[in-house]
Amino acid sequence: MRRPPENTSISTPVLHTRDAEIPWGWIAAVVIPVLLLAPAIWNGYPLLQYDTGGYLARWYEGHLEISRSNAYGIYLHLGQGSYFWINLVCQALLTLWILHLTLRVLNMAQPLRLLAIALILITATALPWLASMLLTDIFAGLAVLALYILVVHNGKLSIVEKISLFLFTSFAAASHTATFGVLLGLCCAGWIVKPLLGPRLQITGLVQGSLTILAGAAMLLAANVFLTGRLAWTPGGASVSFGRMMQDGIVARYLNDHCDKIKLKLCPYRNQLPATADDFLWGNDTIFDKLGRFEGMNGEMEFIATHALVAYPLWQAEAAAEATAEQLVEVSTGEGNTGWIPHTYGIIERYLPEQVKAMRAAQQQHWNIKFTAINWIHVPVALASMLLLAAIALTALWRRRIDDVELLAATVCVALLGNAFICGVISGPHDRYGARMVWIATFVVLIAAARFLASRYGWLHGRRDRNLSTPSL
Incomplete structure (x- = not known):
């Protein structure tokens, strides 16, 4: 052989x-x-x-x-x-x-x-x-x-x-x-x-x-x-992060805690924020639209996102861990292909x-x-x-x-x-x-x-x- x-x-x-x-x-x-x-x-x-x-x-x-x-x-x-x-x-x-x-x-x-x-x-x-x-x-x-x-x-x-x-x-x-x-x-x-x-x-x-x-x-x-x-980077990091914080309830908490001290465009609407970031940023006739969308809100969203990160570090960490875990199992094909x-x-x-x-x-x-x-x-x-x-x-x-x-x-x-x-x-x-x-x-x-x-x-x-x-x- x-x-x-x-x-x-x-x-x-x-x-x-x-x-x-x-x-x-x-x-x-x-x-x-x-x-x-x-x-x-x-x-x-x-x-x-x-x-x-x-x-x-x-x-x-x-x-x-x-x-x-x-x-x-x-x-x-x-x-x-x-x-x-x-x-x-x-x-x-x-x-x-x-x-x-x-x-x-x-x-x-x-x-x-x-x-x-x-x-x-x-x-x-x-x-x-x-x-x-x-x-x-x-x-x-x-x-x-x-x-x-x-x-x-x-x-x-x-x-x-x-x-x-x-x-x-x-x-x-x-x-x-x-x-x-x-x-x-x-x-x-x-x-x-x-x-x-x-x-x-x-x-x-x-x-x-x-x-x-x-x-x-x-x-x-x-x-x-x-x-x-x-000569600039593509914008959006802080603004998009604001949407996630709003979805987690952090933005509403920040507005409730600080609107008596700081004048923000969102203060009159703090009890009317939508449930999700997608509804806020991409919905029809939203508060975001009324306040000028990204051109009118970029500065304020960045301000709130940055200061809320410092104000509620433990909450932010818990929300980040939950979001990471949830994202790991969200794997369905076809989102947005409608x-x-x-x-x-x-x-x-x-x-x-x-x-x-x-x-x-x-x-x-x-x-x-x-x-x-x-x-x-x-x-x-x-x-x-x-x-x-x-x-x-x-x-x-x-x-x-x-x-x-x-x-x-x-x-x-x-x-x-x-x-x-x-x-x-x-x-x-x-x-x-x-x-x-x-x-x-x-x-x-x-x-x-x-x-x-x-x-x-x-x-x-x-x-x-x-x-x-x-x-x-």
């Missing part, structure tokens, strides 16, 4: 002769992007969301808008002539690339394995809905994976790959303040654990990863200067009238997109993935030895916690903020499962002839 070669490993999977003749690499390269864009293809137009209009308007309005990145606005404008299909194709190809690159640096790059994992992600997570939507959300999870690859596996990358990952991660950081915060937190965590992990985290990778944050900040500032003539998004419709009608007909003909605008049945699958998968992810990371801590997949699991755990804290505390918990990140937990769990099956049962490995191999993607 012929002995198999000694160097046969998981990183060089093989198939039977008949399977090896099938061009799985090409099949994966075509099928995965098409399926990622299946929701948009079915819709007949890119998926829109409440916030899409604010980003589309950035190119035309020439001023800074609360929580709307001008960098992402420029990105959308570049694809405008294609009715934004170029943007969606770019998002799908970036997703394919980063999924494959993650598997490759973990020595698990095999087309059939990539295809299997991608099909599960497309079926069981929000990933295709994120890739099919005109919103920054698809970049949030991809940026976490890109940063992990750039920092931890820097030595396995070509110069072109390093530059590409650097530019993508920087742009993702510039596209949304929450993504910027998560990536900054991951870089800080990397420097903190560097003494514990030693050579596992090379200084070169940490430096390059940290520089993506600086480059992202530079991109955002440059975009703001280019479109508005102002037929009622009047602001986005208005922006398209005002600035892109040639696209109104196509937009109005889409399935979304006929209220044909329903997420109830989808979330019967997505929510349990997301919650189970987070539990399994935590188990993978904790197992490594218990053994006091961590391999590459476990390090990826720990990275994603930190990213999910950071995302939940930033979004939950600043904006208040929303399903959208959880769904845009939690799919990477499912991805890591699938990687761990694939590695276990490959080592234990030869999953996706032919055993008849170990000398045959399939090309990587």
Whole structure:
């Protein structure tokens, strides 16, 4: 009996002769992007969301808008002539690339394995809905994976790959303040654990990863200067935090405690504040509207948010912990992808009238997109993935030895916690903020499962002839 070669490993999977003749690499390269864009293809137009209009308007309005990145606005404008299909194709190809690159640096790059994992992600997570939507959300999870690859596996990358990952991660950081915060937190965590992990985290990778944050900040500032003539950060942090504090009852308490000493515009309305931040900031004919919206209230909201943080530190800490915990489990797919998004419709009608007909003909605008049945699958998968992810990371801590997949699991755990804290505390918990990140937990769990099956049962490995191999993607 012929002995198999000694160097046969998981990183060089093989198939039977008949399977090896099938061009799985090409099949994966075509099928995965098409399926990622299946929701948009079915819709007949890119998926829109409440916030899409604010980003589309950035190119035309020439001023800074609360929580709307001008960098992402420029990105959308570049694809405008294609009715934004170029943007969606770019998002799908970036997703394919980063999924494959993650598997490759973990020595698990095999087309059939990539295809299997991608099909599960497309079926069981929000990933295709994120890739099919005109919103920054698809970049949030991809940026976490890109940063992990750039920092931890820097030595396995070509110069072109390093530059590409650097530019993508920087742009993702510039596209949304929450993504910027998560990536900054991951870089800080990397420097903190560097003494514990030693050579596992090379200084070169940490430096390059940290520089993506600086480059992202530079991109955002440059975009703001280019479109508005102002060297300023995208506004909104304090104002959005005010909304969360109002929702928690902190604003009403502050007004009741201080309106007899300080004259504030909100004092006459302190007993009429709505129950939620969304009702206050985005409702119709609200107190916020009467007082001049952001232009009239920015200063006062920032004042109240800052002083309430000092006045009630214990309450703020309790509210932050509750918001973080709530955000971790709010992971339903589809928040904001309804037929009622009047602001986005208005922006398209005002600035892109040639696209109104196509937009109005889409399935979304006929209220044909329903997420109830989808979330019967997505929510349990997301919650189970987070539990399994935590188990993978904790197992490594218990053994006091961590391999590459476990390090990826720990990275994603930190990213999910950071995302939940930033979004939950600043904006208040929303399903959208959880769904845009939690799919990477499912991805890591699938990687761990694939590695276990490959080592234990030869999953996706032919055993008849170990000398045959399939090309990587």
